[in-house]
Amino acid sequence: MALIVKKFGGSSVGSTEKIMNVAKRVLNEKKPGDQIVMVVSAMGDTTDDLIKLAEGINKEPYTYPREMDMLLTTGEQISIALLAMAFNTLGQKAVSLTGSMAGMHTNSFHTKGLITDITPERVHEELDKGNIVVVAGFQGTDEHGDPVTLGRGGSDTSAVALAGALKADSCEIFTDVDGVYSADPRIVPSAHKMQEITYSEMLEMARLGAGVMQPRSVEMGAYFNIPIHVRSTFTTKPGTMIREDYTMEEKNFDIRGVAHDDKVVKVAVLGIPNTPGIAHDIFSALAEANVDVDMIVQSIRNIEKNVTDMVFTVASSDRAVAKPIVDKVAEKLGAVAVLIEDDVAKVSIVGAGMLGNPGIASRMFGALSKAGINIDVISTSEISISCLIKKDVLKEAVNAIHDEFFQDK
Amino acid sequence: MALIVKKFGGSSVGSTEKIMNVAKRVLNEKKPGDQIVMVVSAMGDTTDDLIKLAEGINKEPYTYPREMDMLLTTGEQISIALLAMAFNTLGQKAVSLTGSMAGMHTNSFHTKGLITDITPERVHEELDKGNIVVVAGFQGTDEHGDPVTLGRGGSDTSAVALAGALKADSCEIFTDVDGVYSADPRIVPSAHKMQEITYSEMLEMARLGAGVMQPRSVEMGAYFNIPIHVRSTFTTKPGTMIREDYTMEEKNFDIRGVAHDDKVVKVAVLGIPNTPGIAHDIFSALAEANVDVDMIVQSIRNIEKNVTDMVFTVASSDRAVAKPIVDKVAEKLGAVAVLIEDDVAKVSIVGAGMLGNPGIASRMFGALSKAGINIDVISTSEISISCLIKKDVLKEAVNAIHDEFFQDK
Numbered sequence: 166m167a168l169i170v171k172k173f174g175g176s177s178v179g180s181t182e183k184i185m186n187v188a189k190r191v192l193n194e195k196k197p198g199d200q201i202v203m204v205v206s207a208m209g210d211t212t213d214d215l216i217k218l219a220e221g222i223n224k225e226p227y228t229y230p231r232e233m234d235m236l237l238t239t240g241e242q243i244s245i246a247l248l249a250m251a252f253n254t255l256g257q258k259a260v261s262l263t264g265s266m267a268g269m270h271t272n273s274f275h276t277k278g279l280i281t282d283i284t285p286e287r288v289h290e291e292l293d294k295g296n297i298v299v300v301a302g303f304q305g306t307d308e309h310g311d312p313v314t315l316g317r318g319g320s321d322t323s324a325v326a327l328a329g330a331l332k333a334d335s336c337e338i339f340t341d342v343d344g345v346y347s348a349d350p351r352i353v354p355s356a357h358k359m360q361e362i363t364y365s366e367m368l369e370m371a372r373l374g375a376g377v378m379q380p381r382s383v384e385m386g387a388y389f390n391i392p393i394h395v396r397s398t399f400t401t402k403p404g405t406m407i408r409e410d411y412t413m414e415e416k417n418f419d420i421r422g423v424a425h426d427d428k429v430v431k432v433a434v435l436g437i438p439n440t441p442g443i444a445h446d447i448f449s450a451l452a453e454a455n456v457d458v459d460m461i462v463q464s465i466r467n468i469e470k471n472v473t474d475m476v477f478t479v480a481s482s483d484r485a486v487a488k489p490i491v492d493k494v495a496e497k498l499g500a501v502a503v504l505i506e507d508d509v510a511k512v513s514i515v516g517a518g519m520l521g522n523p524g525i526a527s528r529m530f531g532a533l534s535k536a537g538i539n540i541d542v543i544s545t546s547e548i549s550i551s552c553l554i555k556k557d558v559l560k561e562a563v564n565a566i567h568d569e570f571f572q573d574k
Numbered sequence: 575m576a577l578i579v580k581k582f583g584g585s586s587v588g589s590t591e592k593i594m595n596v597a598k599r600v601l602n603e604k605k606p607g608d609q610i611v612m613v614v615s616a617m618g619d620t621t622d623d624l625i626k627l628a629e630g631i632n633k634e635p636y637t638y639p640r641e642m643d644m645l646l647t648t649g650e651q652i653s654i655a656l657l658a659m660a661f662n663t664l665g666q667k668a669v670s671l672t673g674s675m676a677g678m679h680t681n682s683f684h685t686k687g688l689i690t691d692i693t694p695e696r697v698h699e700e701l702d703k704g705n706i707v708v709v710a711g712f713q714g715t716d717e718h719g720d721p722v723t724l725g726r727g728g729s730d731t732s733a734v735a736l737a738g739a740l741k742a743d744s745c746e747i748f749t750d751v752d753g754v755y756s757a758d759p760r761i762v763p764s765a766h767k768m769q770e771i772t773y774s775e776m777l778e779m780a781r782l783g784a785g786v787m788q789p790r791s792v793e794m795g796a797y798f799n800i801p802i803h804v805r806s807t808f809t810t811k812p813g814t815m816i817r818e819d820y821t822m823e824e825k826n827f828d829i830r831g832v833a834h835d836d837k838v839v840k841v842a843v844l845g846i847p848n849t850p851g852i853a854h855d856i857f858s859a860l861a862e863a864n865v866d867v868d869m870i871v872q873s874i875r876n877i878e879k880n881v882t883d884m885v886f887t888v889a890s891s892d893r894a895v896a897k898p899i900v901d902k903v904a905e906k907l908g909a910v911a912v913l914i915e916d917d918v919a920k921v922s923i924v925g926a927g928m929l930g931n932p933g934i935a936s937r938m939f940g941a942l943s944k945a946g947i948n949i950d951v952i953s954t955s956e957i958s959i960s961c962l963i964k965k966d967v968l969k970e971a972v973n974a975i976h977d978e979f980f981q982d983k
Contacts, residue, residue, distance in 0.1 A: 221589075222659045229658070232656075232658045232662070233655070235654065236651075242645075242647070243648050246628075247645065250631045253638050254632045254638075260641075266720070310675055
């Protein structure tokens with residue numbers, strides 16, 4: 166007997182037919198005595214449709230985030246009702262619960278709420294009555310009892326957090342891919358599916374561009390130490406297990422995977438008089454505007470004049486916000502110029518195995534060099550190495566690095 | 575300064591444009607210091623669309639009434655969010671509250687819940703902050719915290735009950751007609767709008783076929799003694815005030831209005847041996863099946879054999895349910911035959927003024943006689959007289975009676 170939380174996203178429940186298929190699939194896999202909690206998103210385009218409706222009232226509906234949450238939380242409420250009905254129709258007792266009813270408490274940051282606490286007594290109660298419990302993902306209520314949505318990646322986070330609070334045996338995240346791959350299979354046809362990956366490696370993969378899981382939900386898994394099984398909606402094959410540590414030989418890999426991100430821009434602030442606090446000036450202004458910065462490199466431009474260059478990357482989506490902020494700080498610091506390069510991409514290797522294994526970095530650089538690819542910026546973390554390269558050679562770069570580390574596996 | 579509850583139905587909020595119009599209209603009429611609570615239904619066809627969606631899961635979705643309520647309550651949640659957004663967009667602070675958040679407590683009769691209690695603290699709190707409070711009609715929560723819809727006429731009932739619990743000064747029900755008329759204006763062009771009508775007269779009018787208000791909400795008004803102002807969504811003219819007693823001369827009318835109902839069938843159980851309890855046998859069986867019975871007449875068919883006939887009417891919509899029940903009881907009682915007539919209609923006059931005024935009845939019968947219309951069955955209550963006639967002369971009958979009582983007014 167196991168308590169399993171299963172999360173299905175919007176495309177898996179995009180029509181009543183698909184909802185029936187999800188219910189059948191879950192019942193086929195259910196072992197006698199298993200307790201099942203489903204966490205589901207809004208059906209397919211429902212959220213987009215609701216946003217469009219709101220735009221009929223106000224072109225900028227997010228000006229009223231509380232009312233947007235009141236509106237958007239109906240999306241999941243519709244899908245949980247239908248899925249519970251589907252289970253009942255198939256002869257399996259089931260009840261639907263909104264985020265509020267399932268005890269998901271959040272702060273009051275409407276449209277991007279954070280989970281503050283989970284009191285899942287009602288979920289346990291309904292499980293004990295023999296029900297499959299169908300919970301609305303992506304939502305909770307704040308201390309006033311107002312509905313709050315969790316923002317990007319919210320449904321995965323709901324599922325993992327609820328699994329943690331319920332002390333579930335595992336949390337299964339159903340997606341349109343069948344697991345986590347050593348590289349994006351659309352780019353590297355020979356990429357292999359991992360059986361296991363640690364939370365920290367998965368976080369690093371996600372941070373560096375692997376789109377399978379939102380970092381937020383992986384952090385939640387690590388916090389509760391709940392194994393997350395990433396698997397396909399369309400097959401019953403096992404996917405990839407994200408957990409604290411490995412249970413098998415896969416541990417022997419030097420690196421775990423190759424991640425890439427072509428949605429970055431390079432920002433270079435050139436010719437800054439090198440006085441204490443310049444990094445703080447630049448990056449605190451960006452942090453205030455909620456802009457994530459990566460691959461920071463400071464280099465001396467002219468040692469006699471004590472003038473320095475500061476180079477870093479930001480997400481392409483933050484370009485418009487970041488540019489005026491950087492321009493303003495650069496002017497204040499007396500910088501010579503601010504350059505922004507759009508034709509860049511980041512390629513990274515990730516793996517706990519590279520710790521204390523200096524050969525790994527040189528193999529990565531060697532693979533790029535052999536492929537005739539220039540490296541612009543390098544940055545490293547404990548379990549990853551990233552190189553900034555030109556965007557037009559990204560595919561070759563990912564393949565060259567993947568071949569170097571996985572060719573014979 | 576007044577506290578006013580205003581209820582707008584689904585057709586008044588059927589599109590984002592209409593929602594904006596409702597908001598503008600309410601702000602135009604709002605006096606400084608007025609506290610406004612809006613109660614709204616789901617947008618136009620939303621409820622029907624949701625039911626259709628559920629039929630994609632199960633052809634009989636009401637088999638799972640709890641899940642239907644989870645599904646259907648999203649309809650109002652969408653319209654309250656949009657209307658609150660509309661007020662805010664127009665510069666008026668507003669917040670939306672679900673039935674649950676507004677303190678509407680119900681029993682657990684899903685899809686036809688009854689209000690058990692209202693604890694509207696949150697509504698007062700938000701009003702005191704200067705908000706217009708937009709509440710979801712038609713819904714509340716039961717003791718488990720599960721959403722429950724109120725069934726037919728539920729939004730009007732929500733509005734009147736909330737007005738009662740808030741000790742509001744009045745409750746305005748906005749509809750597609752501009753008040754309560756002395757007869758259906760589509761049938762009697764000279765029908766006049768009443769300025770006032772009492773709860774009991776309105777109840778009798780509604781019971782006898784006047785479709786403006788659901789009896790349930792009128793009863794709720796009488797219970798709380800909250801004046802209900804029935805008025806048009808499309809004009810700002812005063813409509814009809816439903817209240818405990820008259821404030822003006824209208825009291826002098828002998829009768830208040832002519833109601834009619836062409837959605838009835840006549841049931842005749844013929845030749846029943848007249849023993850004690852036959853009425854009970856027939857009508858308790860129908861009551862168990864929730865079939866409302868009206869115009870009951872028992873008459874002696876053959877005094878020597880002590881054989882009797884029992885005639886009554888039921889709503890056309892109950893015909894299919896009533897028929898087998900009556901057939902079964904009739905067989906048990908040894909009746910000769912059960913006849914059902916579909917081509918009948920009921921015409922009624924209503925007015926507290928007829929109490930102790932026997933001339934009224936004879937004027938009604940005289941008017942029908944002069945028009946050459948046969949009366950099949952007559953029944954009376956304290957404040958109404960009803961005649962069953964052939965359906966094809968209903969229009970002439972309503973006009974003849976209306977002329978008799980209102981021609982010179």
